[in-house]
Amino acid sequence: MQVKRNSKKTFNDINMTPFVDVVLVLLIIFMVTAPLLEQGIKLNLPAAKGGALEKDEEPVVVSLKDNESVFINSQEISEQSLDKRISLIFKNRKDKNVFIKADAKLPYGFVAKIISKIKEGGVEKIGLVTVPPDKQ
Numbered sequence: 001m002q003v004k005r006n007s008k009k010t011f012n013d014i015n016m017t018p019f020v021d022v023v024l025v026l027l028i029i030f031m032v033t034a035p036l037l038e039q040g041i042k043l044n045l046p047a048a049k050g051g052a053l054e055k056d057e058e059p060v061v062v063s064l065k066d067n068e069s070v071f072i073n074s075q076e077i078s079e080q081s082l083d084k085r086i087s088l089i090f091k092n093r094k095d096k097n098v099f100i101k102a103d104a105k106l107p108y109g110f111v112a113k114i115i116s117k118i119k120e121g122g123v124e125k126i127g128l129v130t131v132p133p134d135k136q
Contacts, residue, residue, distance in 0.1 A: 049133065059099050060089055061129070062118060066103040068110055082114065086121025096124040 062082075063071040070079050077085055090096050098118050102111050115126055 059097065060086075061099045061101060062114065064100065064102040064106055064111065064114060066105045068106065070114065079114070079117070082117040083120040086118055086123060090122055096122060097127065098123045098125070099127045099129050101129040 061073055063074075065071070068079075070077055070082060072082075072085060072089070086098070100111070100115070100118075102114075118126060
């Protein structure tokens with residue numbers, strides 16, 4: 001009895017071409033989508049001098065647009081429900097700090113009314129966000 005062996009040898013190297021193709025496609029996708037991930041609300045902030053504040057937890061930012069719409073961290077809410085929403089957010093947080101980004105064109109009375117609503121929600125410290133005068 002004679003056993004024939006297959007004369008073809010198998011090639012045991014990994015083909016890198018599909019891997020490189022997939023990596024390049026993913027790189028292009030991430031390069032295109034990265035600028036779209038920047039979130040925020042376009043505001044015309046007032047200019048003022050001051051340093052950056054230290055933060056322990058993710059800050060809560062209340063943004064006020066020039067048409068008097070109110071946002072909490074990029075989510076629009078009604079002015080009437082602001083104090084209830086703030087109290088829910090700070091229910092289990094140790095620091096009770098809020099940063100307010102208000103458009104420079106807003107009347108002072110509207111901003112003061114929002115500040116009092118935030119205080120009613122149980123916030124201890126409120127910071128006003130501005131831009132440096134040289135960046136405006």
